[in-house]
Amino acid sequence: xxxLIFYSTDDEIILAMDTLAVAGASGMPxxxxxxxxxxxxxxxxxxxxxxxxxxADWFVQVxxxxxVDDIPHLDYHTPLALQAMWESSREKLPKDFTTTxxxxxxxxxxxxxxxxxxxxxxxFVSERLPQGIGVKPFADVPKSFELPxxxxxxxxxxxxxxxxxxxDQRVHxxxxxxxxxxxxxxxxxxxxxxxxxxxxxxGVMLAQIAKTRSTQ
Numbered sequence: 678x679x680x681l682i683f684y685s686t687d688d689e690i691i692l693a694m695d696t697l698a699v700a701g702a703s704g705m706p707x708x709x710x711x712x713x714x715x716x717x718x719x720x721x722x723x724x725x726x727x728x729x730x731x732x733a734d735w736f737v738q739v740x741x742x743x744x745v746d747d748i749p750h751l752d753y754h755t756p757l758a759l760q761a762m763w764e765s766s767r768e769k770l771p772k773d774f775t776t777t778x779x780x781x782x783x784x785x786x787x788x789x790x791x792x793x794x795x796x797x798x799x800x801f802v803s804e805r806l807p808q809g810i811g812v813k814p815f816a817d818v819p820k821s822f823e824l825p826x827x828x829x830x831x832x833x834x835x836x837x838x839x840x841x842x843x844x845d846q847r848v849h850x851x852x853x854x855x856x857x858x859x860x861x862x863x864x865x866x867x868x869x870x871x872x873x874x875x876x877x878x879x880g881v882m883l884a885q886i887a888k889t890r891s892t893q
Contacts, residue, residue, distance in 0.1 A: 678848040679712050679726045680832045683781065684810045684824055687789040690781045690859040692722065693828040693869070696852030697878065698729055702845040705885070706878040709852045715864055716740060720783045721748040722857055722864070726813055727776030727797070731766060735759065735778055748782025752793050752803050755780070759801040777813075783859055790859070814839060814848045825856045829870035836872075851878055 678699075683692035694712040699705055713724035714736040723739065725732030738758065745751045759778060778801070780793040792811070795801040812818060816834040819827055832850055839847045854870035872878075 678850075679724075679729075680835050680848070680850040681724065681726055681779065681813045682811070682816070682828055682831055683779075683792065685781070685790050685792050685806075685808045687808070688783070688861055690722075690783070690790050690792065691824050691856065692724070692781060693825065693832070693854055693856045694724060695832060695850045695854060695872075697849055697872075699849045704844055704847060704849050706849075706851070706881045707885075708882060709879075711855070713855075713857055714740075715857070715866070717864055719745065719747050719751060720785065720859070721751075722781045722859060723778070724781075725776060725778045727774065728770065731762070731776050732778060734766070735762065738762070747785045748780050748791055748793070749784050749788075751780060751782075752791075752805075755793070755795055756801045756803055759795050763797055763801065781857075781859060783861060825858075825869050828856060829854050832870070832872075851875065 680695045681692065683690060692713065696709045696712065698707045698710045700707045710729060712729065713722050715722055716739065723736050739751065743751065743754060745754065775797045777797065778795045783790050792806040794804045794806055810818060812831065814835055815838055816831045818831060832854060836850050839850065851872045852875060853868050855866065855868050858865045
């Protein structure tokens with residue numbers, strides 16, 4: 678599970694995600710990872726929430742096996758392709774598991790920036806999201822927010838809300854905050870924040886690696 682916060686206008690999209698991956702419902706820190714994938718040949722970005730492995734597999738399929746021009750063109754093929762991938766991977770996932778794939782892009786024809794969501798619990802039908810801000814999971818959004826400055830505080834708000842949820846239903850957020858900024862001239866990626874428990878989470882990861890090696 679992941680934090681995803683994004684904002685879109687006609688000519689740009691800015692989004693942020695955390696980097697923490699955990700070991701299933703236990704919430705044990707597993708590793709730090711990149712959660713969005715650049716596809717500059719499509720003027721876009723692919724990311725997902727729910728299953729990092731499913732999102733990574735989808736990126737590989739798009740990047741190595743699909744002849745498309747941009748994100749709107751990719752949208753035409755996405756629902757059926759994701760449905761087929763989901764059917765082949767369901768046996769590896771818990772019965773009630775869900776995931777959502779997001780595509781962000783600036784069309785080649787100069788039309789407004791686009792954001793698409795494809796949700797497993799809706800059979801991956803294409804859903805074009807309205808311009809503006811999107812936050813997943815819920816967070817308190819400042820009335821006069823400024824990005825990228827407020828990505829970090831909004832993720833802190835997400836963590837506070839998630840801490841009230843049962844452990845097996847919690848979205849675990851941590852590591853670093855990485856930002857991806859899409860404009861007509863290109864894509865820029867940079868880090869803005871580090872969560873205060875980064876070192877503690879890293880320590881848990883290293884201890885688990887050492888424990889695994891000692892039993893081999």
